[in-house]
Amino acid sequence: MSYPSPWQPGQGWNQPRPWPDQAGQSGQSGQSMLASTADRERAVDVLRAGFAEGRMQQSEFEKRVARAYAARTVGELTLLVSDLPQGPMALPAVTGPVPGPVPRAFLPAPAPPKTNDKAVGAAICGGLCLVTGGFTGVPAVILGHTARSEMRRTGESGEGLAMTGLVLGWLSIAGWALMLTLLFVAALVG
Structure with missing residues (x-):
């Protein structure tokens, strides 16, 4: 031809x-x-x-x-x-979405979602509770709850970090509450 x-x-x-x-x-x-x-x-x-x-x-x-x-x-x-x-x-x-059905094996891997910064902060504050004697427990709890709320809205990742901050923060707050209660009872008895 x-x-x-x-x-x-x-x-x-x-x-x-x-x-x-x-x-x-x-x-x-x-x-x-x-x-x-x-x-x-x-x-x-x-x-x-x-x-x-x-x-x-x-x-x-x-x-x-x-x-x-x-x-x-x-x-x-x-x-x-x-x-x-x-x-x-x-x-x-092709500069935009790929036209037509393309098998998943040939599509680029989706980018992992961004980690929420407040979740990272909650985990850091929760970890510092052990070093600071629990003084960073309240910021850890506040940051943890705020991060979880933001992550539900935006789809960011970091749920484990936020939960770590919350657990360690609440444990330090409970420890401080228990210690203040014992001191108060000791002051009343003594």
């Missing part, structure tokens, strides 16, 4: 002739859009797959690959792969 040259003889590489679209007329749609390097590589990948499946001879494959690398527009690439199963359209680079 022979493909028409996009360049008229004697005019060199600077004077491309427009390729006809499906209706046989020059297209002003995406077919006339300048091809990117990624578009050319996708077309060559389709050609390689067609050659590997035995759909064309090596000489035809080599000619088409050469034309793909020399192509200026997406329309030229479309013509090169239109008779192959993966054709006829060389897809433009």
Whole structure:
């Protein structure tokens, strides 16, 4: 199968002739859009797959690959792969969501959710309760409850950190309450 040259003889590489679209007329749609390097590589990948499946001879494959690398527009690439199963359209680079169903194995892994800063603060204050004799228990409890509320609203992570701060904070508050109660009872008895 022979493909028409996009360049008229004697005019060199600077004077491309427009390729006809499906209706046989020059297209002003995406077919006339300048091809990117990624578009050319996708077309060559389709050609390689067609050659590997035995759909064309090596000489035809080599000619088409050469034309793909020399192509200026997406329309030229479309013509090169239109008779192959993966054709006829060389897809433009996808910048947004991937069109159509894509198996999960081929999708990028989702980014882990951000850890809530107040949950980290609650865990730190809860851990410092042991060192400070329980003086950071109240901030640990306040930060822990605030963090859990924010995490439910925003979807951030850090539930374990917030719970650690809450447990250690409440234990230090309970320890202080028990010690003050014992001191008060000792003052009344003594």
